[in-house]
């Protein structure tokens with residue numbers, strides 16, 4: 001819709017920045033609810049999940065058992081010099097570790113499978129939802145922000161499900177297992193661990209808190225850089241023509257330095273975690289070794305037990321480290337998931353009334369009766385609009401910018417629903433017609449054309465999916481597009497890319513007119529379809545449009561009044577009200593607003 005994208009972002013950015021880089025700290029508002037909904041996606045693969053848990057338990061059990069075996073190996077085989085037994089035990093150990101490794105591989109693969117299926121379902125739901133949302137949603141939300149929910153947020157969820165969640169589980173179980181076995185080997189020695197571990201956790205929490213803040217500021221800086229970049233890419237022509245390149249480079253440099261500083265801090269704090277925890281762990285190891293040695297000498301602790309215990313206390317740091325480093329990424333994923341669910345919770349277009357009818361043959365009698373409408377409650381834009389278009393008539397709208405012309409035309413296809421009054425097609429209230437049926441009876445040609453990345457043929461066929469190739473070519477011929485299409489390298493099979501970026505604006509418009517033609521609508525809406533096109537191109541397009549309008553009820557919004565001389569009725573709109581109406585000559589005679597507009601243009 002031209003000029004209607006409002007800047008207010010209805011979707012509050014809870015997590016990663018949209019293109020303007022607003023960010024609150026990455027934290028889901030309601031983690032429990034988000035987790036429950038994510039679980040709904042994951043739990044579709046219950047069997048696989050059970051298998052994964054089995055592998056996970058096997059994997060952690062082998063890690064724990066491998067270390068524990070040191071005890072009997074030392075006590076019963078090494079100390080008594082039982083070499084054949086020792087070799088047997090070595091093979092047993094090898095076997096256990098192989099089983100563990102295989103379990104780990106399967107656990108990973110399966111988890112990725114489950115995670116990607118869930119992410120796939122989320123993406124499908126998102127896209128399906130997007131298709132069901134009313135135009136209002138797209139008009140009032142930042143498109144970059146919506147996109148980022150498909151990309152950034154889904155990626156965060158995906159990464160986290162792939163690895164973080166599993167690691168969190170593995171680490172927690174390992175930690176518990178290690179702790180229990182430590183207690184089993186020597187409760188006394190475990191007290192040393194109990195002194196060091198809370199210290200470790202405290203330091204980890206401290207670092208997490210610091211680094212989280214820095215990560216948030218890094219995200220803001222990243223958002224700013226991305227936003228700037230996007231503006232510069234989309235606005236390249238403006239940048240070049242006003243010679244803004246140097247200033248742009250300077251501005252970007254500042255943003256880039258800022259990002260560098262923030263990223264450096266964030267990385268520093270997240271990088272400092274590992275060595276700090278490792279060092280604490282080494283101290284823990286040393287203390288345990290000293291105290292354990294004393295216990296062996298004076299309290300009869302078995303040497304094998306001490307060896308196993310030391311092994312465990314060395315392993316202790318890793319899960320602690322992993323849990324704390326996964327914390328951030330899980331937070332980010334939950335925040336992302338929350339943003340995704342926000343879209344899934346958006347109100348879809350209201351469904352058709354149960355008794356809604358399907359239009360059969362449409363004649364094209366359209367009537368507006370005392371229609372009032374505002375985009376936002378409390379701000380009326382259209383006031384008491386009444387008009388009638390008999391089948392085949394051409395109704396034109398003129399008026400200054402912002403008068404409400406486009407708004408009127410948004411109402412007929414029910415992009416927005418009116419607040420009071422009634423709009424009828426062939427005498428039937430459009431609220432009582434199935435949306436798809438209503439929309440099939442009309443076609444819209446806008447000033448800003450839209451072409452999909454596919455062939456010319458398919459782009460035109462978009463107007464009516466069951467049209468044959470002949471019908472498409474006929475429509476293109478009627479619209480006056482056939483000759484330039486034939487000159488394209490592959491004719492109708494030429495691929496269009498980047499919204500038809502390699503076509504001229506007039507050619508793009510001709511394809512859009514052909515698309516509307518193939519739809520064979522009873523009602524046609526043209527919103528400034530020929531403005532901002534040079535006069536020669538306009539003549540060509542006007543011919544196509546005139547052909548298209550033959551025998552159809554047409555609503556034409558035009559800035560160039562020359563194109564609407566022959567309209568059956570012209571409505572002059574100001575401030576959402578029809579202030580004058582009549583045909584061209586009678587309006588000129590009135591010497592009112594239309595006269596002003598007309599003479600202003602043609603003097």
Ligand SMILES: Nc1ncnc2c1ncn2[C@@H]1O[C@H](COP(=O)(O)OP(=O)(O)OP(=O)(O)O)[C@@H](O)[C@H]1O
Nearest residue numbers: 004006139375381400401402403404405406407408
């Ligand atoms: N999506 C929207 N949400 C809120 N207000 C809107 C929206 N679209 C348009 N408006 C407001 O409605 C009024 C009428 O806008 P409309 O687009 O109908 O004008 P127009 O007559 O088509 O103007 P132009 O000739 O510039 O295309 C304007 O004041 C505009 O600010």
Ligand SMILES: [Mg+2]
Nearest residue numbers: 002405406407
């Ligand atoms: Mg408009």
